[in-house]
Amino acid sequence: MGGPRRRGVLGLAALLTAGGVAFAGVGTAQAADSAVTAAGTAHSAVTGAGTFAAPKKKLKLGAKGKTVVLLQKRLAELGYRPGKADGRYGGSTLTAIWAFQKVNGIKPTSTISSRTWNALEAPKAPRILVKNGKPTRAEVNLSTQIMVMYVQGVPKLITHISSGSGIPYCETTTWQGKSQRFCGSARTPTGNYKTTWRRSGWHKSYLGQLYNPIFFNGGIAFHGALSVPLYPASHGCVRLPMNVAQALPAMLGKGVPVHVRGGFKR
Template sequence: MGVGRRLAVAVVMTAGAVLVSGGGVAAAQAATPAAVHTLTLPAAPAGHVTAAAPFVAPHGTLRLGAKGAAVKELQTRLRELGYVPGRLDAKYGGTTQSAVWAFQKVQGLSPSSTINARTWRALENPKVPQVLVPNGKPDRVEINLTKQVAVLYRAGAVKLITHISSGSGIPYCETATWQGKTQRFCGDARTPTGNFKTTWRRSGWHKSYLGQLYNPVFFNGGIALHGALSVPLFPASHGCVRLPMHVAAILPGLLGTGVPVHVKGRFQR
């Protein structure tokens, strides 16, 4: 199989990675999401419900793997509201699933792969994300650890809303080869709350002593917003903020250096 073909296959595989655990270094290095760069966001930020177009939900229930016109309506509506469902391809896969999770969490619904009457009604009359910093800068990121959601604001309006997985809070000690030496690293796996700013970043896969980070944007020492092959419905990282791969592919282009990052809340298991 040629290189181009392998990369294309890797993208398709990683599109569903938010639903599964695992994905080692080899898989991470192979998964270069070239195709997701074709994603587009709404021409105007759609965070304010009053600015969103009227929406009449279709009837019926959708489950992961569904295809058809109703799925495309779901994807289109999510994108109108600032979520990132991936391509509007009428296929309910992993990228759309991560956007559904984010939407459901913002609406106060239990995240699920099933689109039922409650989720359709919420799509007709959606709530905006809770503002964590009412007097924050017009351009900023707010990370809600309680809901496991991140919101990017541009010019004071919601530009992007995404599902995340933050630090697990479970202390760890791991042995890794770093800078040519076998070393042991220990930590508390927390994502510290507070007010920070974006600093340095890397494009593509970046190897750290605790694993692989895709398109990391650092904001608190070694803690970054970054893409990962596993972004489950609970905090699971060593302390970074994991993003779905297709979101991490576009976020660096929307998020400059020195942009405030506010981390608030606490996840209750």
């Protein structure tokens, strides 16, 4: 949930302002062919192999122009959420770049250099955490701080996240008209869950404001936040960039499996 923890790593409040996701009854051979076709379709949806020629022009946060448009369109094609293809390299595009870089084994940075451009030409698919999971599901990788939303087996949304910091906390806040003190451990537990209730717009919880929260483990939810830094910083929820939190509710319905795996190493 809410509560940003301050560090020397760039948060997104300012950046977001600057910036503005066995076959039953089928013979064995036919099932195998269908499985290969489905896997190939999913892989192609992520890699877009042979469809992109990178300009190799170095870009920095704040850049504008046609090369940024090309970057934004490529990220969107691969399932990332850079925001509108408006030619402005702002906060939404930055978080999409972070997600892409992490999936491709590149240290997250705001600078788009040759290594990132090369990866955009031949990208890797995100690592599948649950091999026999439902075709439509959400997977949260705490180790890489990535969430992937699969729709019918295809990764339709890949995003940078910030999960629970793991640090014990005590917060004093006004809740239900009374000043109350809450203490706990800011953890995002691993396990298998399902989405439950949700709210549209800003929702006030006892630990802060959550944008478009979708709950999946008690009081733990996916939600938009103005700060989604490059380290776990929440009280336990899975923070999302604001533009991702706007898109996710239409994709992630009630009762959809959510799998949380891994652990962040500092």
